[in-house]
Amino acid sequence: xxxxxxxxxxxxxxxxxxxxxxxxxxxxxxxxxxxxxxxxxxxxxxxxxxxxxxxxxxxxxxxxxxxxxxxxxxxxxxxxxxxxxxxxxxxxxxxxxxxxxxxxxxxxxxxxxx
Amino acid sequence: xxxxxxxxxxxxxxxxxxxxxxxxxxxxxxxxxxxxxxxxxxxxxxxxxxxxxxxxxxxxxxxxxxxxxxxxxxxxxxxxxxxxxxxxxxxxxxxxxxxxxxxxxxxxxxx
Numbered sequence: 001x002x003x004x005x006x007x008x009x010x011x012x013x014x015x016x017x018x019x020x021x022x023x024x025x026x027x028x029x030x031x032x033x034x035x036x037x038x039x040x041x042x043x044x045x046x047x048x049x050x051x052x053x054x055x056x057x058x059x060x061x062x063x064x065x066x067x068x069x070x071x072x073x074x075x076x077x078x079x080x081x082x083x084x085x086x087x088x089x090x091x092x093x094x095x096x097x098x099x100x101x102x103x104x105x106x107x108x109x110x111x112x113x114x
Numbered sequence: 115x116x117x118x119x120x121x122x123x124x125x126x127x128x129x130x131x132x133x134x135x136x137x138x139x140x141x142x143x144x145x146x147x148x149x150x151x152x153x154x155x156x157x158x159x160x161x162x163x164x165x166x167x168x169x170x171x172x173x174x175x176x177x178x179x180x181x182x183x184x185x186x187x188x189x190x191x192x193x194x195x196x197x198x199x200x201x202x203x204x205x206x207x208x209x210x211x212x213x214x215x216x217x218x219x220x221x222x223x224x225x
Contacts, residue, residue: 004157006157035215041217041218042204044215045214045215091157093158099210101208102148102160103213105158105159107156108156108157110155
């Protein structure tokens with residue numbers, strides 16, 4: 001009974017490179033959420049996706065960040081031209097339905113930008 | 115829009131003492147409320163969830179929380195702290211399709 005899976009667990013990039021973070025939701029879940037956690041801070045909502053649709057991206061920076069959840073395969077959070085301020089832990093969560101459903105979290109991807 | 119405020123970014127208790135982590139919420143609709151725990155370098159694990167069925171909610175690891183609508187609070191308690199309870203705790207509120215988290219409270223347990 002696999003939970004939410006994220007890879008890689010750790011990612012090191014130099015400024016200007018691209019970072020791709022993957023998230024496979026729990027089996028049967030079609031709703032995915034991405035959060036960012038900066039050191040000593042709480043979780044900040046970034047984006048909410050259902051299969052092939054972005055439902056709410058109000059927390060995602062307008063530039064350099066994008067997310068997708070294709071019909072087949074994992075959800076991808078893509079950060080282009082990374083900067084040092086992008087260094088953070090990025091968590092993915094999934095739920096079985098929309099609304100006030102419990103979100104189950106993955107272990108996170110820790111991005112370090114040199 | 116909904117929001118959560120966690121009072122106290124750091125709480126320190128002695129082993130065996132009462133744990134009380136405070137959370138106040140704001141929501142324009144009847145909320146669902148959650149407590150999650152995060153151990154170092156791990157993701158968030160659900161401790162308990164309030165869904166309006168009962169105001170006192172029991173969770174894992176001996177934790178419980180009480181929903182008080184008049185105080186808009188959902189404080190987390192545990193009668194006797196254990197060393198393994200040392201972690202970061204997040205309160206969250208959900209309405210419609212999204213969830214909003216508090217800034218977290220780091221719990222330290224002293225021997």
